[in-house]
Amino acid sequence: MxxxxxxxxxxxxxxxxxxxxxxxxxxxxxxxxxxxxxxxxxxxxxxxxxxxxxxxxxxxxxxxxxxxxxxxxxxxxxxxxxxxxxxxxxxxxxxxxxxxxxxxxxxxxxxxxxxxxxxxxxxxxxxxxxxxxxxxxENQRVLFQELQHRVANNIQFIAGLLRMQKRQAAADPARATAILNEAQTRLETISRIHRMLHDPGRMDLDIGPYLQEICNDVLESSGARHVACVVDFIPAKLDLTRLTALTLLVVELVTNALKHAFGPEEGGIITVSLRPLDAARYVLAISDDGRGLAPGVDPGKGDSLGWRICLGLAAQLDGKLTTSSGRGTTVRLDFPRQGPA
Structure with missing residues (x-):
């Protein structure tokens, strides 16, 4: 002073x-x-x-x-x-x-x-x-510190992702190339998400149209020409850190649905919705009308890298993932509207 x-x-x-x-x-x-x-x-x-x-x-x-x-x-x-x-x-x-x-x-x-x-x-x-x-x-100083914090979090997330991919490649050396390709795809997806989230022209964009664009991007990059993605979101306000985690979770679950719910040329619909559970919580649901889970299969007890990533992202949102299967599969995330103080 x-x-x-x-x-x-x-x-x-x-x-x-x-x-x-x-x-x-x-x-x-x-x-x-x-x-x-x-x-x-x-x-x-x-x-x-x-x-x-x-x-x-x-x-x-x-x-x-x-x-x-x-x-x-x-x-x-x-x-x-x-x-x-x-x-x-x-x-x-x-x-x-x-x-x-x-x-x-x-x-x-x-x-x-x-x-x-x-x-x-x-x-x-x-x-x-x-x-x-x-x-x-002062605003610039706070924004710079926040940017450093987010960059550090993102680097930690990418490092954790690569460690999981490395363990997967060590357990199955024959799939090492495919595993590296998956890692590359995930990192490119993270890059696209961050470019969209930090675009000044999109700062006031509602979550629904933004996620619809993200899901369409996932469908296009996967080559799933016969699968449609429907996004049904209420107006909601999330800070950038939690919105990033939510977006990555949606991308991972939509990608898993494309891999496991439909055959090579099968068509179907993936629905992504966000609804208030009560005054303090939201529920995110990703549903497909595909073949559903095999009897007795519990994703939480398997060794799926994608599911472990989903669990980690759900933990960042302080939420809980559950799955159900009938005519298709539904994954639900119950999480608070406000992040931890």
Whole structure:
């Protein structure tokens, strides 16, 4: 704070120091009257010391100081009172000399008061701009820290994904190439999701149209020409971190449905929906009308990499995954509307 203050120009600090005094109107006018009285008393005391021709010598400082410390109104009042007192007591009665002296006084105090007022206005504008700049700097600092946090989380997620793919490749070396291809596809999907989520033109985009575009992208990249994806989402607000996890989960579950629910040339529909479960929770459901799970199969007890990824993403959302199968398969995620504080 001391470092910031030292970078402020002196006149700006001085003007800022008088801001509180200038806000007290009554005190300002009281100081104006007091300054006029003191200037008059000093001028009377110096009447035998000063030569003729200096009627305003003690009045000019009173006007300038009052205008600077108390503002425009008190400064004008002080200038008028000082001018009247100087004219009545210290200016010769000659008409031309009196008019010339008063004109000189009026020009000087008008210029002084105007310059002081302009300086205060400029200082006020500079303080406002400085406040805005400090606010923007603070916002940028917070956004940068948030970006670092998200990048670190994303790198950790990718590192965990690659570790799982590595273990899978070590367990089945013959499928190493296919496993690497899966990892490449997942990383490309993550990249597309982040480009879409961080696009400034999409910041106000509703979740439903956004996920519809994501699902269409998954269908196109998988070559599933006979499968349609229907997205049915209520308007919902999620922070960017939770929306990223939700999107990755939807992509993974839709991809799993495309792999296991339909044959090579079979058609079908995958439905992705989000509904409020109660006032505090949402339920996400991904359903297909495909062949369904085989009797006795529980995805949670298998060694599927995709399912482990889904469980990890569900944990990020503080939610719980369940599956059911009949005519097709449905995966449900029950999760809170707000993330952990």
């Amino acid at each position: 001391i470092h910031k203050l030292s970078t402020v120009p002196f006149y700006l600090r001085a003007a800022q120091a008088t801001e509180q005094l200038r806000r007290h109107v009554v005190a300002g006018y009281a100081i104006s009257l007091s300054a006029t009285f003191v200037a008059f008393v000093l001028r009377v005391a110096l009447v035998d010391t000063l030569p003729d021709g200096f009627p305003y010598l003690t009045f000019f400082p009173a006007v300038i100081l009052t205008a600077f410390f108390c503002g425009l109104g008190p400064g004008v009042l002080c200038a008028v009172l000082c001018g009247v007192l100087a004219w009545y007591f210290f200016i010769p009665s000659s008409g031309s000399q009196s008019a010339l002296a008063l004109g000189f006084y009026a020009i000087i105090v008008a210029v002084d008061i105007t310059l002081i007022h302009i300086m205060h206005q400029a200082a006020r504008h500079l303080r406002q701009e400085r406040t805005v700049s400090e606010g923007l700097y």
